[in-house]
Amino acid sequence: MSEQESLEQIRARIDALDDELLRLISERARCAQAVAKVKRDADPNAEFYRPEREAQILRKIQQRNPGPLDAEEMARLFREIMSACLALEEPLNVAFLGPEGTFTQAAALKHFGHSVHTVPLGAIDEVFREVESGAAHYGVVPVENSTEGVVTHTLDRFMQSPLKICGEVALRIHHHLMAKPGLAREQVKRIYSHQQSLAQCREWLDANLPQAERIPVSSNAVAARRAAEEEGAGAIASQAAAERYVLNVLNANIEDAPDNTTRFLVIGQRASGPSGRDKTSLLLSTRNRPGSLYRLLEPFARADVSLTRIESRPSHCVNWDYVFFIDVEGHEEDDKVRQAIAALEQEADLVKVLGSYPRAVL
Amino acid sequence: MSEQESLEQIRARIDALDDELLRLISERARCAQAVAKVKRDADPNAEFYRPEREAQILRKIQQRNPGPLDAEEMARLFREIMSACLALEEPLNVAFLGPEGTFTQAAALKHFGHSVHTVPLGAIDEVFREVESGAAHYGVVPVENSTEGVVTHTLDRFMQSPLKICGEVALRIHHHLMAKPGLAREQVKRIYSHQQSLAQCREWLDANLPQAERIPVSSNAVAARRAAEEEGAGAIASQAAAERYVLNVLNANIEDAPDNTTRFLVIGQRASGPSGRDKTSLLLSTRNRPGSLYRLLEPFARADVSLTRIESRPSHCVNWDYVFFIDVEGHEEDDKVRQAIAALEQEADLVKVLGSYPRAVL
Incomplete structure (x- = not known):
């Protein structure tokens, strides 16, 4: 043929x-x-x-x-x-931390597909309010985000919000070393980046640029601007930042973990049912007594529930000393998780279930 | 049941x-x-x-x-x-006029789908060079673009480039009237925007804000910044600009034509075959003699070929006075188009086929 x-x-x-x-x-x-x-x-x-x-x-x-x-x-x-x-039935409005073109928008489209209407908002707090008022069906916010200079901490906002976490999205994030055109890697004396990005590239920097000073700044966009302005300066930032500030990418994808991801949360008014592979996020608070964190974690160990993440935050509230955000495996309707939460309620001053939701699929 | x-x-x-x-x-x-x-x-x-x-x-x-x-x-x-x-077979690299999140990236993804690798570049000229060198398989550039303040004119770049146009993309563009929070529509004394956006909203402005002065600026992003800085100023710009400069959208979608679109071209090294519904873009030049444009258009009329667009540009070349960019219906392999081009070659000093390509499908 x-x-x-x-x-x-x-x-x-x-x-x-x-x-x-x-x-x-x-x-x-x-x-x-x-x-x-x-x-x-x-x-x-x-x-x-x-x-x-x-x-x-x-x-x-x-x-x-x-x-x-x-x-x-x-x-x-x-x-x-x-x-x-x-x-066809229910065109979804999804508010996200804008502007357009951010990783958060990419996360929203990855989670909901391209047939939703995405609404960029200027601050995490506005995303919460848009969903609380019902103007948007869902919101997408970063949990923490080195690359876009987020200041407000998303988790703090849950302390006063009735919203539920109903999904999570993981995005792979790449970091590049960049500097002004003409500057060779050996000439880079100082490297600016967000603290978290510097940490994510530490091994690469130790091996390849041990002599350069590492200077943490508030966002990777700020880092790129410094590199564009100062002699002998480099930045670790995204491809978009390199373009915006007309920098040369000297080395691409220098993050130590090849699957470096940033996590985003989907927030909405209703809880999500069990999918068979879920996570539950909890907010716990307790007075600062010796062994208090230990006692908070005990119910999970006893009920055989795995913790996937824990983070303590100042409470901004005179009544509590500490607030903990805890992610555990399983859905709040699962027996084991329910038992652990019931035991926890005896121990902690406050237990708030922020949501049970399917683990990120893609 | x-x-x-x-x-x-x-x-x-x-x-x-x-x-x-x-x-x-x-x-x-x-x-x-x-x-x-x-x-x-x-x-x-x-x-x-x-x-x-x-x-x-x-x-x-x-x-x-x-x-x-x-x-x-x-x-x-x-x-x-x-x-x-x-x-699966050939992961395409598609260069576009960046940064990430621009309409040009949206156009690239609309045309090629999301499985390609898009590469943001800082200038239209760089997109051409990336494709000319073979570093990218294709490039996507705006033909004209009010919202992103393009300076270099894409069509001019074709005068020196061997690249072919192998596709076009149309994107719907919305314009919004915006001002600083607290400023009511009646208080807007001046409206900043790109000339083209002002023109696209003229009827709405005549009907709703006849007293406000309209001031053209280089891009809609600049317009939004002015509105954020000056008392009594408004801007016509995109939702993203409103977010970036923390402006209130006073009226959304004020463009006069509900199907207001901006056009982008896909450029590559090879010509595209006939699809049955094609366009052909031509670059023509001639000395300025009385009736010269009329004579250039005659071969199309005689061969029954419809013109969809014509634009004259200064030639930047001492030998020619005028350069025309013309879009006609049909593929250069179609008999009628071939005849018209052959006749044109007798009349014009230069005839360059920039490409025949399928008309925008979506």
Whole structure:
């Protein structure tokens, strides 16, 4: 068979597959409409977006994916199909920490797909208020974010908010070493970056630029501006910052961990049901007595619940000395987690469940 | 049937559809691999991305789409499926006028889908050089762009470049009236914006703010900054600009034409074949004699070829007085277009075909 004949044969098969895909995606969209109708008949204010069901579908897709597309790419395609189907019934407004083009917007689109309407807001607090007032269905905020110079701490905002965490998103973040055009790596005397980015590149810097002074600044954008202004200065920042301040990237992807990720939270008014692989975030507070943290953690150990993260914060409240944010494996409706929380309520001055939500799928 | 039973039945059907979609998308990816193998066997340097074939597939999808998803949304899903399949064989590098988060990046992702690697560059000239050197497979540049303050004119760059236009992208652009928090619309004395944005909102301004002075500035970002700094000043700019400069949006979507779009060009090293609904962009130059433009346009009228756009530019070259950029309907391989170009070559001092490419599908 000639090249031309082979190509025509394969292309005819692709065309047939596309017709079939068109038919199936359309039927899927009609099913989504049918689900919405059943729900609306039972409750006129029903919500159609269910994070736990989406997470289950995406996990199954990844497990069953036969290749050659990799599982993450295939899940991304299904995310977009589900996003389009959902938008038919309930076009979601998703507020995020703007401006457009930030990692937080990328996180929002990764989580909800491109059929939602994203609304950039100027501060984490505004994102909370937009969701609290119902003007946006969901919000996306960074938990901590070295690259965009976030000041307000997202977790602090939960102390006064009735909102629930209903999802998490992880984004891979890359760091690059950059300097003014003409400056060679050996000539870099000082390196500016956010403290966290410096920490994430420590091994690389020790091996490759041990003599350069490392100077933490408030954001990587500020670091890039300094590198653009000062002689002999370099910065660790993103590709976007290099472009904005017309810097040369001397070395790309210098982060020590190849899977360096930043985490974002999805916030909304309703709790999310169990998906089978969930996390629960808790806010705990207690008076500062000897062994108080130890006693707070004991119920989890006894109930065999794994902690994935703990962070203490000043409480901004005279009644408590310490506030802890704790992430544990499992859903608050799981027996083990429920038991641990019940035991904790005996011990802590305050226990607030910030939300149970599916672990990041993509 | 109870609500729960109905939902379970529909969800079982969705699960079955998802299994089938997974199988078909995977088979489509294997077909894309087979196409690549046939091409590579015939020519080790073969290119796998064919803009004309993608345009044909997307048009067919839109025509056959049975709903309930709208045709544009369905085409977007297929764009992503094709993008993922292509990336298996040839991950495309696409350079664009940065930084990240600009309309130009949005245009690049709309045209190529999200499986490509986009590279932000600081100037239109750099995008051309990146593609000319082969470091990027394609580039995306605005033809004209009110919102990002482009200075270099993209069309001028074609005078010295061997690159071809191999696609166009249209993006809907919205304009908002904004001012400092606390300033009411009636208190706005001056309105800053790019000349083009002012023109695009003229009717709305005549009807709603006839007394305010309209002051053109170099970009809408500059306009927003002025509104943030000056008393009694407003700006017409994007939502992102409102966020960045902490301005209140007084009126959203004030553009006179509801389908206000900005156009971007895709540039590459190879010409694109006929897709059945194409455009051809030409660069013409002639000495300034009475009736010279009229004579240049005559061959198109005689060959029954429609002009969709014409723009004259100073030539920056002593030999020619005028340079014209002309877009016509049809592909340079079409008989009518070929005839018109042949006739034109008798009349003009220079005729350069910048490219024939599929008309924007989405």
